[in-house]
Amino acid sequence: MILKDVLKPNLDIVFCGTAVGEASAKKQAYYAGPGNQFYPALYKAKFIPKPMQPSEYEQLLKYNFGLTDMVKLTSGNDNALVDKDFDIRGFKQKILKYQPKIACFNGKKAAATYLDTKTKNISYGLMPNTIGLTKLYCAPSTSGNARKFWDESYWFKLKELIKN
Numbered sequence: 001m002i003l004k005d006v007l008k009p010n011l012d013i014v015f016c017g018t019a020v021g022e023a024s025a026k027k028q029a030y031y032a033g034p035g036n037q038f039y040p041a042l043y044k045a046k047f048i049p050k051p052m053q054p055s056e057y058e059q060l061l062k063y064n065f066g067l068t069d070m071v072k073l074t075s076g077n078d079n080a081l082v083d084k085d086f087d088i089r090g091f092k093q094k095i096l097k098y099q100p101k102i103a104c105f106n107g108k109k110a111a112a113t114y115l116d117t118k119t120k121n122i123s124y125g126l127m128p129n130t131i132g133l134t135k136l137y138c139a140p141s142t143s144g145n146a147r148k149f150w151d152e153s154y155w156f157k158l159k160e161l162i163k164n
Contacts, residue, residue, distance in 0.1 A: 001072050001073065002019075002020045002024075002069075002072065002074070003024070003030060003069070005066070005068045005072075005094065006060060007066045007068060007098050008061060008066065010100070010101075011064050011098065011100040013102045014066040014102075015066070015106055016067075016068050016103055016106060017030075017031075017070070017105075017107065017110055018069065018078050018081060018086075018106075018107065019075055019076060019078070020075040021033045022075055022076060029054035029055045030067050031142060032054035033144055034144055035143075037150060039051065039054065042065075044152065045155045045158070045159045047159055048060075066098070066100060068091065069110075070086045070091055070113055072087055072090070073087075078107075088114055092131055095134050099132060099134060101135065102136070102158070102162065103131060103134050103136050103137070104138070105137070105139065107141030107143065108124075108149075111136070114136075122138055124151070137158055139155055
């Protein structure tokens with residue numbers, strides 16, 4: 001396992017990426033790549049009260065947020081991953097076990113992989129699917145490599161969902 005999951009029962013949101021990137025694997029911290037907008041987006045949308053560094057990722061639990069990935073045994077960019085790298089069943093089991101209110105896919109690739117479809121068939125925002133009682137949401141990827149698709153408004157909309 002590259003990075004351990006950050007999970008506990010009844011979280012507001014579990015954020016799920018495809019795989020830990022090379023920079024994150026090297027630094028042993030989620031979303032640690034240069035230009036990654038994950039922690040700035042959480043702060044800007046008021047998920048967290050102060051800016052965080054990637055090395056502080058385990059502190060997300062105290063704000064009732066968790067972290068996992070679809071790929072746990074290798075790291076790399078989405079375009080370097082192959083089907084056998086993904087543990088869809090394991091992801092679903094974690095969500096059923098911990099029952100967060102929302103599982104938020106960090107990027108269309110993670111959502112498309114879970115739903116076994118193409119990224120062009122995925123829309124950002126609240127999805128019609130659920131895992132048990134857990135709602136699914138797709139937010140634009142925070143990766144620096146996905147900058148051309150970045151739209152922080154979906155992160156603000158996600159924050160609104162957990163207020164209600």
